[in-house]
Amino acid sequence: MPTAKKVRSVIDTALLQYESDEGAGTDAYCTESIIHPMAEGKYLQILAALRRANLLSPVQLELRTNPVLERLQLSALRYFDDVFTWGLGFSHRELLPDEPFLITSAIVTRGVFDCHQEGLSSGRTLDFLKKALDGLRTWVQKLHCTSEQQSLTIPAYSPNIREVIYNAPAYALATLKLISEIKDQAHTDVGGWLHSLEWLNSRRIVGLGWPYSPESQVVDLLHQCYLLNSFADVFGVKSIEIPCAEMVGQFAGPCCFADALRIVETDCSLDEKLSIPWVRKVGETQVELLPKPARLWSLGELLVLVSRLGEHGDRSVGWIRLCHKIAETILERLASSGDVESQYPRHVMHALHGLASYLALLRKKAQLSEGKAR
Numbered sequence: 545m546p547t548a549k550k551v552r553s554v555i556d557t558a559l560l561q562y563e564s565d566e567g568a569g570t571d572a573y574c575t576e577s578i579i580h581p582m583a584e585g586k587y588l589q590i591l592a593a594l595r596r597a598n599l600l601s602p603v604q605l606e607l608r609t610n611p612v613l614e615r616l617q618l619s620a621l622r623y624f625d626d627v628f629t630w631g632l633g634f635s636h637r638e639l640l641p642d643e644p645f646l647i648t649s650a651i652v653t654r655g656v657f658d659c660h661q662e663g664l665s666s667g668r669t670l671d672f673l674k675k676a677l678d679g680l681r682t683w684v685q686k687l688h689c690t691s692e693q694q695s696l697t698i699p700a701y702s703p704n705i706r707e708v709i710y711n712a713p714a715y716a717l718a719t720l721k722l723i724s725e726i727k728d729q730a731h732t733d734v735g736g737w738l739h740s741l742e743w744l745n746s747r748r749i750v751g752l753g754w755p756y757s758p759e760s761q762v763v764d765l766l767h768q769c770y771l772l773n774s775f776a777d778v779f780g781v782k783s784i785e786i787p788c789a790e791m792v793g794q795f796a797g798p799c800c801f802a803d804a805l806r807i808v809e810t811d812c813s814l815d816e817k818l819s820i821p822w823v824r825k826v827g828e829t830q831v832e833l834l835p836k837p838a839r840l841w842s843l844g845e846l847l848v849l850v851s852r853l854g855e856h857g858d859r860s861v862g863w864i865r866l867c868h869k870i871a872e873t874i875l876e877r878l879a880s881s882g883d884v885e886s887q888y889p890r891h892v893m894h895a896l897h898g899l900a901s902y903l904a905l906l907r908k909k910a911q912l913s914e915g916k917a918r
Contacts, residue, residue: 547868548906551899552599554875555590558896562587562889563608567615569889574634581619581630582648584612586893588655593900595662597907602663609659613672616652620675623703624686627679628652628672637705645702646683647770650716653680657723677723680716684733696743709757711767711774714744718774738778745775751826752805753791761807763831765795765838766894769845773852781856788853792866794826794833800873801838801846805831840885840895843874847898851905864905871902 567584568577591608594600600608620628621644629644630652636643653676660673688697689706699713700706717737724734748754753768755761768791772784795801808823808830822833838846847870854863874895877883885891 547871548903548910550875551871551903551906554878555594555896555899555903558878558892559587559590562892563611565889567612567889569887571634571888571890572885573632573636576634578633579615579619580633580889581616582632582651583889583893584616584619585630585648585652585655586890586897587612588652588659590893590897590900592655592658592662593897593904595659597900597904599903599907605659605662605664606666609664609669613656613669616656617672624679624682626675627682628675629679629683631702639702639704643702643704644683645712646687646699646716647701647712649676649679649683650712650719653677654715654719657719661726677720680720681733684716684720684737696740698740698744707757710744710747710754711756711770714741714771714774717741717744718777722777741775741778744771745779748787749807749826749829751790752794752829752831753787755807763794763805763807764842765801765803766842766845768795769842769849773845773849776849776852781852782858785853785857785859788849789859792850794824794831795838797833801843801870802833803836803838803842804834806834808832840874840877840883840888840891842894843870843877844891844894844896844898846870847874847895848901851898851901854902854905855908864909867902867905871899874899 567579567587569580569583570577571580588609591600591605595602595605616630619630619633621631621642623629623644629649631642631644631648634641653673656669656673656676660669684699687700687703689700689708690697698708699716701709701712717740721734721737721741747758753763754771755763756767772788772791776784794805822835823830824833847867850863850867850870854860854867857863878886878892878895880886
């Protein structure tokens with residue numbers, strides 16, 4: 545079966561299952577079958593990608609988004625008066641299930657906006673999008689912490705995690721700035737958002753990527769992809785081509801991608817270094833490759849990122865080749881009955897978003913080839 549047909553078949557089958565389950569499922573951190581707002585946001589991004597690729601009609605887009613918007617409205621948290629934010633829906637890190645999280649709210653907002661860009665423009669959709677956008681804007685204005693530059697404020701991860709965690713504010717601020725630009729709305733906070741995004745971008749360790757936070761030693765693949773996709777939105781896809789190539793080179797192995805790296809203290813003794821089997825030097829930084837394969841959602845977000853580079857990067861041929869390898873790995877994981885992550889909605893929707901992005905890339909390349917042949 546041709547690659548594009550195979551990918552589309554897997555996407556269609558998995559989406560039908562998700563719709564049949566009405567979005568409910570378990571999670572790595574929750575054994576109860578519940579609705580996951582983050583998965584719903586990713587589902588909307590998948591539909592938008594399929595619509596861009598002309599694989600969904602406007603009518604199909606509306607029919608399939610309506611139940612999701614209903615569920616998201618029911619699960620929305622009114623942390624700031626009458627605007628929308630979203631959380632995990634389950635207890636995590638000793639926080640209550642109704643704790644809102646910035647990354648979840650940003651993913652949902654971006655999903656609704658992406659569908660709106662593809663023609664979803666009913667009054668209900670516009671009202672929903674306004675409340676989601678106002679929720680993000682209010683969060684950025686009121687729920688933040690101060691960076692090491694005292695004049696710069698960064699949106700907090702959650703009300704009870706007032707920490708500078710790089711990936712979530714980058715995703716949220718990029719979403720707000722992108723929407724303001726596309727809708728041609730002069731918003732008073734855009735300059736501040738850009739300043740904060742530039743600072744977040746500057747936290748990258750050259751040749752490696754971003755740690756989870758200023759105090760963390762962990763460099764996580766999923767969060768690298770969130771960050772790079774966010775900066776591609778704001779500064780252009782070509783601006784992240786070299787950082788992405790460097791990051792991929794650190795995480796890629798002969799058989800699979802690693803899920804995380806750990807920065808090793810440079811002043812540890814020689815005996816301590818020798819006890820760590822996978823240590824490499826990146827500039828002035830030493831990192832340990834942790835022996836854990838990439839999670840399904842990490843691979844999905846990576847495929848979203850690499851597909852963008854396959855379309856817009858200077859080295860598109862190489863990126864498309866890498867897309868194919870990542871897509872094959874995702875397809876194998878989704879088909880494996882023994883892969884527990886293939887049962888988690890959050891993981892599966894990230895994976896399908898990657899596959900949908902890759903499918904849209906394949907179709908666009910095929911159309912360009914057909915046009916040249918004529």
